[in-house]
Amino acid sequence: MKAYAIRDIAAALGAEAHGETGIEITSLAEPADARADQLAMAIKPEFAARIGDGAARAAMLPEGADWRALGLAAAITAPRPRYALSGLSAMMDPGQGWSEGIHPTAFVDPDAKLERGVCIGPLAVVLAGAEIGTGTVIGPQCFIGHEARIGAMCFLREGVRVAARVSLGDRVIVQPGASIGGDGYSFVTPERNAVDEARESLGTSAPSETVATGQSWARIHSLGGVEIGDDVEIGANACIDRGTIRDTRVGAGTKIDNLAQIGHNVVIGTDCMICAQVGIAGSSVIGNNVILGGQTGISDNLTVGDNVVTGGATKVLSSIPAGRVMLGYPAMKMATHIESYKAIRRLPRLLREVAALKKMVQDSDPRD
Known part of the structure; x- marks a missing residue:
């Protein structure tokens, strides 16, 4: 299993490395599941809150995140972490395990x-x-x-x-x-x-x-x-x-x-x-x-x-x-569809109100 140093990963992604940049990681993981040799993917604040539930020493974080406060030894930060994940996932993809060349059964x-x-x-x-x-x-x-x-x-x-x-x-x-x-x-x-x-x-x-x-x-x-x-x-x-x-x-x-x-x-x-x-x-x-x-x-x-x-x-x-x-069905402008849907949800109440008004009118009819 190939290992990558934090500094090398950051350089390949055009991101910024912090802390002990010589730490090596072998794969990616969600924060709560991460081992010490894995990079925790904490690209949203709610993910970062789970770092303490795992054993990660390093994480991918949004730009400006306080990685020290999260108890990390190292971090990689990027202004758009999800975009950085595109290159990072390509780097870490182990492939399908197929052999090279033309297989004899092909x-x-x-x-x-x-x-x-x-x-x-x-x-x-x-x-x-x-x-x-x-x-x-x-x-x-x-x-x-x-x-x-x-x-x-x-x-x-x-x-x-x-x-x-x-x-x-x-x-x-x-x-x-x-x-x-x-x-x-x-x-x-x-x-x-x-x-x-x-x-x-x-x-x-x-x-x-x-x-x-x-x-x-x-x-x-x-x-x-x-x-x-x-x-x-x-x-x-x-x-x-x-x-x-x-x-x-x-x-x-x-x-x-x-x-x-x-x-x-x-x-x-x-x-x-x-x-x-x-x-x-x-x-x-x-x-x-x-x-x-x-x-x-x-x-x-x-x-x-x-x-x-x-x-x-x-x-x-x-x-x-x-x-x-x-x-919607049929398709209409989204704002119009949402307005129409809100009106549909109000229909039961509207029908009850109309029925009540109808009863009041009938009860007040002087011919009765």
Whole structure:
């Protein structure tokens, strides 16, 4: 187990070291659980209050924190400790324990092109025409399809599926079980169907005879691919469908959480945050720096502008201008939704008051 001196950690993070900076630590821990050889992560005041419950000699603290008063021998302080944690956690990550090189149980087609330093894990499959960039790690049981392109320094965890003609940029991280390049959910009927009529009538008219009798669905094949930009991260069991004609695209720096569904032809901009269980229906366009809270649903063929934020479980049924903060079903400005919700909570009391007033009026009616 590798050990790091406090002074070296601080220098690597651009942070400030205090006290006995030669103290060596081997890993990170929460304050109450920390051993003497671990760095206590006390990046909030409520965490720092628990340092005395553990045995830590050193801690990561916010800038200006009184580390001596906490009984510590050393400390690392940073103006934004959570940001410092990004570099610190990378330094302390022990990895997955996979061996380097190409595992003997992996299948790599002779027509695949592997650059220098590529690692292929046990039972992985790389098909003909695939290209894998320098230093990329393909984990156990991964599948890389025909003519797929994987950039440099990517990291694909176990069980990732990358279909034919999918393109990943450099430094892309994909978590276990994610599927990139499945066919889009795209079907059509010979004549107008219930979806067509519902869109036009919004449910105000009875279904036509054709819809009432039902029709079989014909499959529209997905001829496009998926294009993933540099520095994208894709969560466990997330699914990104290939486009019908053009590629589905995810911009550089975007982070997609577990169990997200990105439909065919969707375009997502740069540096977006797509949280868990988000669903984006086909052909919608998401701008740059958009944050979609968990379980947000985006209907098809919509546009979500730059810097939009949606709260958890928001359902977007119409396009959203840039810069809006949205919440609710259907999505509305968050402030409006909160005001409406407060009004709903007051309804029972309001109804009781109306009933009481109604009774008073009836009791005072001179005709009675």
